[in-house]
Amino acid sequence: MPSLSEIIRESQIWKSIFRHPMPVDRRNRIVVMLTNFFLHLHPVSAKKQGIALSYTWCMGGVTFFLFLIETITGVLLMFYYRPTLEWAYSDILALRDVTSLGLMRELHRWGAHAMVITVWLHMYRVFLTGSYKPPREFNWVVGVILLLLTLLLSFTGYLLPWDQLAIWAITVGSNMARAHPVLGHEGPGAALLTVDGIDMITNASDARFGLLGARFVGEETLNRFYVLHCVAIPLAASLLIAIHFWRVRKDGGISGPL
C-alpha cells in the first residue's frame, strides 16, 4: 500500500507543479533551486561563511520579509480604510473595535517600526563587513535609496490614522520643507524670487505646498500621502528590491574574504 504522501507525490497535479522528486539527494537539491520560481533568486550553492547568521545577521532577509508582511497586512487594511476627513479616523477606530482579527493594524504599525530598525541594522552590517567595496559599490547606492524609501513609507503611513499623533508629527516633519533654500517661503533666498514686486514663492506655491497639496496638513495631504503610501512608494521599493537582489547575485553573491 502506498502511503498518502506517496499518492500525492505521484499524482499528476503534484507533478505538474513540482517537476522533480523531493530534494533529498544532491541532484534534486540542485534541481529544486533551478526550477522553483521563488528559490531561483538564490544560487545553487554558496560559501558557508556567506550564509552564516553570525556574518549577515540575516538582516536583509528580515527586512524583505517585513516588507512582505507590510504588503499583506496593508492590502487587508485597505479593504476597510477610506482616506477622507470624514472616514479615516472612524475607520481606524472600527478596525480596532469592530473588525474580527483586529490585529492587522498592530501588525502593520509594528512591522513598519521594525522595518526601519532592521534596515538600519542591515546597513550597519554591510558597512562593518566592508561589503560596499568593489564590486558592490552600486548595490550599496541602491540600498541607500531603499533606506530612504523605507523611511518615506513609514512617514507617509504615519498620517493615515488621522489622529493628533498623526497630523502633528507630519506637520512638524513637513514644516522643514517650508524652509527649503529658495523653494520654501521661509527659506533663505526665497525672497529673491520676486517679479515686479510679487513674491513667486509663497506659502501657496512653495515646496511644502507641493508636498502637502495645501497650506497645512489637510484632506489634500491625506489623499496625497495615501497614494504615495499605498501605490507610488511600494512600487518603487519593489522595483529597487528586485534590482538589489539581482545585483547581490551579479556582484558575486554575499561578500567574503577575497
Added chain:
Amino acid sequence: MHGHLPLDEFLVQIRGFLGSYYVALATMNAIAALYLWQTGKSKIWLRVGPIELSSSLACLAASGLFLLVSPIAYSVDPSLVDVISIPKPLRAGLDKAMTPVSYSIGTFFVLAVLFVGRRWFSRPEIAWTGLNLSLLLMGFSMTDQNFASVVTKPDNVPIVGLVFLLGFFTWLATRRAVLNDERAARGEPPLEALDSEKVLVWPDLVYTELICMVALTALMLLWAIGLQAPLEEPASAMKTPNPSKAPWYFLGLQEMLVYYDPWMAGVVLPVTVIGGLMAIPYLDFNKLGNGYYTITQRRFAYVTFQFGFLVLWITLIVMGTFLRGPNWNFFGFYETWDAHKVEALNNVDLSQHFWISLLNRPMPKAPENSDLLVKIVYVVFRELPGIALIAGYFTVLPPLLVIFPPFSALFRNMYLKMGFLRYMVMSNLLLTMALLPIKMVLRWTINLKYFIAIPEYLLNF
C-alpha cells in the same frame, strides 16, 4: 502623557509587566548557564574547596537572583518595591546632573571607552554582565512613573528595542573584529576565510531563512497581541500638542533644530547624509576589510561611521524621544515633564561676539533708505568674521590637514591616493559632520547661536 497616578495604582498597573520581565531575565540566564555547562564552554574562575566558581554557576546565580526579584515586583508593596528601585535621592541627583551637555558628552565618552577597551569589553562574560546590568537598570527604572510613562508609550517601545538590538549587534561585530584582528596579527586569515567551503543552498540557506521567517512571524504576532497600536484623539488643527514631535526616526533631525535653522536641519543636512552615504564606496579607497569584520585594517572608516551612526544619529534619537519634553526642553529620565519649565536662552551670534564684545563697537548697519545692494554689502561686512570662518573651514582647512602634523599623518596619504577632487568631497563631508558637535560645544561654552546670522534674508548658519 505623564499621567500621575497614586503610587499603589501605578504599581498595580506595571506589576504584570515587571514580574514577567524578571522571570524572562531569569530564564535568559538559566538558558545561558545550561548552554555553558552542556557545551563545556564554562570557564572556571575560582576554586573554593570542592566548589568551582564557574561562569555557568554565575549565570545560575544571576538567574536565581532575578527569580527572587520577580515576586517583589509583583507584590505591589511600596516599601518592598523600593528595594528594587533606584533610590529616590539618586534619581533626583541624576536628573539634576543630566543636561544636553552631560548627556552628549557622557554617551560619547562611554562609547569611546567601550571602543578603546574593546578587547576586554567584548569578551563574552563581560558583555553578558553588561547586558544583565543594563537590563537590571532598566527594570529598576521602570518603577519610576516618569520613566515608565515615556518608555512604555507604544511608539517609543521600538526605540528601547533598537537600543538593545544595536548594543547586541555592535558587540557581535566588535567581537568578531577583535578576534580577526588578533588572527591577522599572528598572520592568520580571518575567521570568515575558514568557512570558504561551498554548501548547497537547499537545505543550508533555505532552512535558515524558513526558521527566521517563522521566528519573525511569531515575534510580530506576540508584539501585536501584547501592545496595542496607539490612537489618540481625532486630528484637530486647533489643539497643538506640546511637545509636537516628528516620528521617532526623524527625531535626530528635530534635535538638530536646536543648533541649526530648519533649512539646514531639515533640508541641507538630510540631503548631505543621504548623498554622503551613497558616496562612501567611491571615497573609501582602502581595499582591505572587504568581506570580513575588522577594525585595525580600516580604522578611519570604521570610527567615522560609528561616530556618525551611533553618536550623531542614534543618541540624538534617544535624546529626542526620551529626554525632550514640552517646548523641547530637556528633562532627565526620571523628571516630570513640566510644561512651565523655563530655560534661559541668551545665545549670541558670532558677529555680536566680534563687533560688540571684541571690538567694542556697534554692529555695522546700512544707513536708512539705502538701496538693496548697499544693504547687502553692509550685511556681508557685518557677518564677515563668520563668513570667513566658515569658508575657511571648508576650503582652507582640508589642505592644512594634509600639510601639518599631527593630522597630516592621516590625511596626507588620503590626499595622495584620492586626488584633489575626491579628497575635497571626502573632507567636506567629514567637516560637515564634525560641525554639528563643534556647534554643540560652542553653544554650551560661549552661547554661540549662529556663525553667520542674516535674519534679513533668513540665512542663518
